[in-house]
Amino acid sequence: MNNIVDAYLATWNCTDPEARRDLLTRHWSPQATYTDPMADVAGAEAIGAVVAGVQEQFPGFEFSLVGEPDAHHRQVRFRWGLGASGAEPLVIGFDVVTVDADGRIATVAGFLDRVPA
Structure with a gap:
């Protein structure tokens, strides 16, 4: 499952929209859902928009694995x-990812543990 975590973080760190769309196509189910305290979306286009929004809010920042x-x-x-x-x-979160029968990300339930004021 470490490859799923790697693909997940790569998606969040990918700033090129076309490359990110490719990551979403290869590693995420077409019906994937993403839910956290600030978003509740489904499908590659909506998930890609959430990722782009976070990148716009935190320019130059990177997601990394903690633990x-x-x-x-x-x-x-x-x-x-x-x-x-x-x-x-600056921000620390906790996610639970499930995969579909093909090993692609199907659902993400995200939680925010530390967020700046």
């Missing part, structure tokens, strides 16, 4: 950080 993923069956939970490369993350 080790914990996986069983078709789900994985992990913590991530968002901040300048090599610096302490």
Whole structure:
């Protein structure tokens, strides 16, 4: 499941819209859903728009893995950080990702643990 976490973070870190669309096509189910305290969307176009919005809000920041993923069956939970490369993350969150029968991201339930004021 580490490859799913890698693909997930790569999607969030991809600033090129065409390359991000390719990541969404290759690693996410066409019916994928993404839900966190600030968004509740479905499908590649909507998920891509959420990613672009976060990148616009935090220009130059990167998502990184915080700790080790914990996986069983078709789900994985992990913590991530968002901040300048090599610096302490400004935002820290916790996501649970499930995959479909083809091993693509099907659902994401996201939680925000630390958010700047």
